[in-house]
Amino acid sequence: MTTTFSIANQKGGVGKTTTAVNLAAGLARKGLPTLLIDLDSQANATSALGLAKEAGKSLYGPLLGEGAAAEKIVSTGTKNLDLIPSEVDMAAVESELLQTENYLAALRTVLAPLKAEGRYRAIVLDCPPALGMLSMNSLAAADYLLIALQCEYLAMEGLSQILSVVEQLRDAGVNPDLSVGGILMTMYDVRTNLSRQVVAEVKQHFPELVFDAMIPRSIRLGEAPSHGKHIFDYDPLSPGATAYEALAKEVTKRFALK
Amino acid sequence: MTTTFSIANQKGGVGKTTTAVNLAAGLARKGLPTLLIDLDSQANATSALGLAKEAGKSLYGPLLGEGAAAEKIVSTGTKNLDLIPSEVDMAAVESELLQTENYLAALRTVLAPLKAEGRYRAIVLDCPPALGMLSMNSLAAADYLLIALQCEYLAMEGLSQILSVVEQLRDAGVNPDLSVGGILMTMYDVRTNLSRQVVAEVKQHFPELVFDAMIPRSIRLGEAPSHGKHIFDYDPLSPGATAYEALAKEVTKRFALK
Numbered sequence: 001m002t003t004t005f006s007i008a009n010q011k012g013g014v015g016k017t018t019t020a021v022n023l024a025a026g027l028a029r030k031g032l033p034t035l036l037i038d039l040d041s042q043a044n045a046t047s048a049l050g051l052a053k054e055a056g057k058s059l060y061g062p063l064l065g066e067g068a069a070a071e072k073i074v075s076t077g078t079k080n081l082d083l084i085p086s087e088v089d090m091a092a093v094e095s096e097l098l099q100t101e102n103y104l105a106a107l108r109t110v111l112a113p114l115k116a117e118g119r120y121r122a123i124v125l126d127c128p129p130a131l132g133m134l135s136m137n138s139l140a141a142a143d144y145l146l147i148a149l150q151c152e153y154l155a156m157e158g159l160s161q162i163l164s165v166v167e168q169l170r171d172a173g174v175n176p177d178l179s180v181g182g183i184l185m186t187m188y189d190v191r192t193n194l195s196r197q198v199v200a201e202v203k204q205h206f207p208e209l210v211f212d213a214m215i216p217r218s219i220r221l222g223e224a225p226s227h228g229k230h231i232f233d234y235d236p237l238s239p240g241a242t243a244y245e246a247l248a249k250e251v252t253k254r255f256a257l258k
Numbered sequence: 259m260t261t262t263f264s265i266a267n268q269k270g271g272v273g274k275t276t277t278a279v280n281l282a283a284g285l286a287r288k289g290l291p292t293l294l295i296d297l298d299s300q301a302n303a304t305s306a307l308g309l310a311k312e313a314g315k316s317l318y319g320p321l322l323g324e325g326a327a328a329e330k331i332v333s334t335g336t337k338n339l340d341l342i343p344s345e346v347d348m349a350a351v352e353s354e355l356l357q358t359e360n361y362l363a364a365l366r367t368v369l370a371p372l373k374a375e376g377r378y379r380a381i382v383l384d385c386p387p388a389l390g391m392l393s394m395n396s397l398a399a400a401d402y403l404l405i406a407l408q409c410e411y412l413a414m415e416g417l418s419q420i421l422s423v424v425e426q427l428r429d430a431g432v433n434p435d436l437s438v439g440g441i442l443m444t445m446y447d448v449r450t451n452l453s454r455q456v457v458a459e460v461k462q463h464f465p466e467l468v469f470d471a472m473i474p475r476s477i478r479l480g481e482a483p484s485h486g487k488h489i490f491d492y493d494p495l496s497p498g499a500t501a502y503e504a505l506a507k508e509v510t511k512r513f514a515l516k
């Protein structure tokens with residue numbers, strides 16, 4: 001049994017990649033075999049784990065009908081955590097997919113053999129900051145959308161847009177099983193009213209979706225990618241590591257991963 | 259004479275909108291008639307100035323051949339500052355433009371009458387976090403690219419990608435006049451080594467491009483959009499206002515706007 005999570009939000013810089021990498025690492029540390037897939041041509045999840053971008057080592061080919069996802073898997077050095085990297089060519093997928101049949105189902109089709117094999121308990125998809133082809137494909141392939149939501153005013157504005165896209169994909173029958181799994185508050189700064197106001201507002205509108213775990217603004221989370229390490233390897237005692245550990249626990253429980 | 263600036267960077271959340279809004283307001287305060295154009299379907303620049311998204315009030319129509327840019331201009335309440343808002347439909351432009359002839363020149367064509375009229379001394383384009391059709395169109399229409407660069411490791415990684423896109427557009431003859439006007443360091447945090455290291459690294463590689471003005475991380479910049487005001491109306495004495503005032507001065511001088 002494999003559960004697929006899409007970490008998406010068209011708002012940029014809200015902590016999607018930081019969440020995808022550290023949640024995947026957190027699940028792996030709990031003994032859950034986890035596959036992280038980098039769907040962003042920026043390839044930030046790839047470099048945040050210290051891996052190089054390599055031409056041909058991404059889902060670019062498989063999404064356009066060449067090759068299989070399993071061939072693109074690399075190990076990360078962290079037990080139970082594998083990665084499918086990204087490369088700059090991934091950006092071209094956005095327009096090339098449009099020319100194909102059933103372009104919203106491309107990723108679902110590519111991941112089907114992996115899910116059937118049941119090699120992984122969880123698949124985590126890191127999306128680019130847009131609701132383009134790659135993010136839509138990730139929503140079409142996912143069981144749950146996890147929204148990384150920065151504790152800022154502008155980030156809150158975009159929430160209704162992505163929630164309505166989920167509705168549309170469900171109603172159109174593209175992915176009837178898709179549901180919003182949760183909202184993760186990120187870059188929470190205890191010192192500011194703005195953070196508190198945003199959290200209060202989101203909790204008021206979506207009380208059952210907001211995770212108890214909140215990710216504080218913590219410089220160690222910003223430093224970790226420059227060392228090519230997830231937070232548990234870079235600074236396991238930091239507030240960021242504690243928060244992502246709590247998230248991994250909460251996700252494991254909420255979605256009965258164990 | 260109108261000079262057009264594109265504020266672009268495919269990395270998300272680096273301060274593109276905050277820079278577009280506050281630079282445009284800063285130039286307007288210096289008596290330079292300025293037009294801010296929101297090219298992001300998130301419409302953050304529109305809401306940051308307290309204006310509502312309205313169906314039909316964006317460049318969506320003109321980019322696909324219906325209507326003129328001049329009809330979409332609204333006043334902002336700030337002297338010398340006008341805006342062309344965005345709307346959710348703008349996202350559809352990305353795929354619809356692909357079906358048209360000469361799709362990279364769409365924005366340049368739409369802005370040509372405005373530039374010929376010379377009503378504005380500066381046009382500032384706010385781009386979405388991607389190098390898709392809208393950002394490419396903005397680069398094809400601009401005289402200068404201004405890169406908002408967050409003082410973070412992951413933001414630095416994407417720099418070479420956007421710089422190579424500029425080369426490609428120039429070499430392909432899409433916009434031979436395009437040049438990189440400058441790099442603005444944003445969300446600089448004096449307390450962290452990471453910020454200092456990123457600034458030092460960028461200055462080492464691009465000494466003549468980096469603006470002297472650096473934008474500090476300042477909560478008032480995050481609060482201003484929730485009040486629908488640019489920083490000069492929200493908190494003119496804040497570090498954010500001082501920094502964007504310095505940037506407006508430096509941009510006026512570097513590009514001989516006065």
Ligand SMILES: Nc1ncnc2c1ncn2[C@@H]1O[C@H](COP(=O)(O)OP(=O)(O)OP(=O)(O)O)[C@@H](O)[C@H]1O
Binds near residue numbers: 012128215217240
């Ligand atoms: N809780 C945090 N505290 C401090 N810095 C953080 C935190 N989370 C993320 N960051 C940093 O903030 C920046 C933005 O985060 P990240 O790149 O994960 O966002 P994203 O949503 O994936 O961005 P994009 O929209 O470009 O894909 C990065 O430089 C990251 O290192």
Ligand SMILES: Nc1ncnc2c1ncn2[C@@H]1O[C@H](COP(=O)(O)OP(=O)(O)OP(=O)(O)O)[C@@H](O)[C@H]1O
Binds near residue numbers: 012298445474
């Ligand atoms: N110097 C600053 N200090 C503190 N907060 C800032 C600063 N600049 C921007 N912000 C806040 O950080 C967030 C990201 O900034 P902004 O939305 O301008 O980035 P962007 O690059 O336009 O994002 P996107 O990629 O989604 O278009 C916003 O909530 C904004 O209010």
Ligand SMILES: [Mg+2]
Binds near residue numbers: 040044127128
């Ligand atoms: Mg990311």
Ligand SMILES: [Mg+2]
Binds near residue numbers: 274302385386
């Ligand atoms: Mg923006």
